[in-house]
Amino acid sequence: MLSPSQIEHFRKKGWVVVDLFTPEQIADVRNCLESNALMIEEVGGQKVMTFYNNVLGLDTPRDLHLFHEPIMKMFRNAGLAEKLRAVAGPDLLLWYTNVFCKMPGQGVIKWHQAVEYYTSSDIDYENKTLVYDEVDEQLNLTVWVAIDPADKENGCMRFANGSQHRTFDIIPSATPASEGVFAGISAHKTVWQRNKQYSIGYDFDENDWEVEDVPVKSGQAIVFTERTMHCSYPNNSNRRRLGIIGRYVRPSTLVYPGRLKGAWIDENGHNVKRHFNVLVSGEDRYGRNVIRDHHDLDETELAFQHAYNRLRLGQVRVPENETQFEIEALQQQVLAGDNTERQPNPVLHPRKFIQWQAWQQLRGTEPAAAMKRYCELVDALAARKPGEVVTEEFRKVRRDGADRSAIEDWLTAYIAEALDMPQNEIERDVPVNRYGLSSSDTLRLMGDLGEWLNEDLDPTLAYDYPTIASLAGYLESANAAQAA
Numbered sequence: 001m002l003s004p005s006q007i008e009h010f011r012k013k014g015w016v017v018v019d020l021f022t023p024e025q026i027a028d029v030r031n032c033l034e035s036n037a038l039m040i041e042e043v044g045g046q047k048v049m050t051f052y053n054n055v056l057g058l059d060t061p062r063d064l065h066l067f068h069e070p071i072m073k074m075f076r077n078a079g080l081a082e083k084l085r086a087v088a089g090p091d092l093l094l095w096y097t098n099v100f101c102k103m104p105g106q107g108v109i110k111w112h113q114a115v116e117y118y119t120s121s122d123i124d125y126e127n128k129t130l131v132y133d134e135v136d137e138q139l140n141l142t143v144w145v146a147i148d149p150a151d152k153e154n155g156c157m158r159f160a161n162g163s164q165h166r167t168f169d170i171i172p173s174a175t176p177a178s179e180g181v182f183a184g185i186s187a188h189k190t191v192w193q194r195n196k197q198y199s200i201g202y203d204f205d206e207n208d209w210e211v212e213d214v215p216v217k218s219g220q221a222i223v224f225t226e227r228t229m230h231c232s233y234p235n236n237s238n239r240r241r242l243g244i245i246g247r248y249v250r251p252s253t254l255v256y257p258g259r260l261k262g263a264w265i266d267e268n269g270h271n272v273k274r275h276f277n278v279l280v281s282g283e284d285r286y287g288r289n290v291i292r293d294h295h296d297l298d299e300t301e302l303a304f305q306h307a308y309n310r311l312r313l314g315q316v317r318v319p320e321n322e323t324q325f326e327i328e329a330l331q332q333q334v335l336a337g338d339n340t341e342r343q344p345n346p347v348l349h350p351r352k353f354i355q356w357q358a359w360q361q362l363r364g365t366e367p368a369a370a371m372k373r374y375c376e377l378v379d380a381l382a383a384r385k386p387g388e389v390v391t392e393e394f395r396k397v398r399r400d401g402a403d404r405s406a407i408e409d410w411l412t413a414y415i416a417e418a419l420d421m422p423q424n425e426i427e428r429d430v431p432v433n434r435y436g437l438s439s440s441d442t443l444r445l446m447g448d449l450g451e452w453l454n455e456d457l458d459p460t461l462a463y464d465y466p467t468i469a470s471l472a473g474y475l476e477s478a479n480a481a482q483a484a
């Protein structure tokens with residue numbers, strides 16, 4: 001139960017800290033997150049914890065409870081539901097969870113509210129996430145659970161006391177995307193901002209409010225309302241700050257209304273076809289939402305998802321041989337269905353072409369059959385004895401000793417294809433960026449050229465040798481020097 005003083009605190013300030021989870025319960029969720037995260041290092045060395053949602057089939061830190069039991073258990077915990085009832089009434093649906101991992105060096109999350117959506121740049125007013133009932137009081141309660149302790153140094157939350165009584169105006173396109181609300185945690189920036197140039201801001205000035213820093217211990221949670229303005233400090237420490245949130249609405253609120261019209265992509269670009277809500281307290285008297293206790297993956301799909309995670313997380317290594325192509329093709333067949341991609345040019349993109357062919361051969365294969373074969377292959381790889389030779393070179397497509405004119409031809413054909421231009425309009429002595437090749441196109445070109453030549457090429461060569469002729473000339477002489 002919440003005590004009368006906690007209820008009073010919540011009503012007055014819009015948030016309250018509660019002691020919720022035991023060290024064992026926290027350890028279960030911490031282990032689950034750590035053992036299902038891929039740590040990646042961004043350009044500039046920033047470490048980021050990334051996740052895959054096996055029910056939605058997406059790289060995202062969102063809604064991991066749909067697949068992972070420890071997270072589901074945390075947010076449907078009876079003690080938590082009892083506390084929420086004290087401020088939110090008897091009937092509650094868990095509709096959303098999200099992981100907020102602030103690694104050392106990550107920045108601020110700026111002031112925002114969570115009334116119905118909190119996209120930072122690509123608000124689509126027609127495509128709302130939540131539609132509240134006209135009669136019922138609006139509610140989208142957040143429970144922010146500290147997995148790691150959070151303090152002012154490693155990025156704890158801050159709240160504007162009493163702000164929950166107002167809805168603040170959104171100023172669209174106010175801020176460059178690189179400085180938007182969620183830019184401080186890059187995993188979230190990419191979800192909310194995607195490729196947009198601008199991000200929203202709120203018509204809110206913290207100097208007009210009593211702002212409170214809210215440090216929390218591991219196992220404590222902060223419960224706050226949909227209108228309470230909140231933000232968090234940057235992580236200036238050398239400690240990780242891992243938090244996970246759950247969000248709760250009344251069953252009268254329509255979650256993802258677009259699905260009723262078959263529109264499955266939410267305002268953040270997520271495909272929510274398999275999303276479901278969980279009734280954590282009371283009853284649903286409306287029947288408006290998809291409500292389930294558990295995901296609907298059958299045994300075959302569950303086995304596939306676990307096998308898929310073993311590869312994604314590097315627990316099982318795939319040798320670079322035909323098996324790799326088969327595994328990749330099976331994965332595409334399961335996740336995307338029959339191949340509808342355009343055939344890549346086999347000379348320009350040999351690896352992509354082999355992948356494309358392998359996928360093409362699976363046309364018409366039922367997902368269940370593809371999943372079973374995938375699991376067999378992964379199980380066989382996992383059963384290999386240590387020391388067994390695993391790396392055979394995948395089919396070499398490149399002719400050895402490509403000379404200058406062969407490389408020039410390859411580059412000309414590649415650029416013509418990338419820019420959709422006739423080859424005879426590409427001049428070999430003109431810097432390629434004059435044709436409008438972006439720096440990411442150039443990076444991709446160098447990767448594909450390296451693959452064709454079967455060697456690792458330094459991408460900066462494209463800047464040192466900016467024309468087709470100069471790059472081909474350099475590569476030919478480097479090749480000759482190596483052979484001598």
Ligand SMILES: O=C(O)CCC(=O)C(=O)O
Binds near residue numbers: 142230232245
């Ligand atoms: O964890 C954080 O730093 C921010 C969390 C947040 O903004 C939210 O829960 O809406």
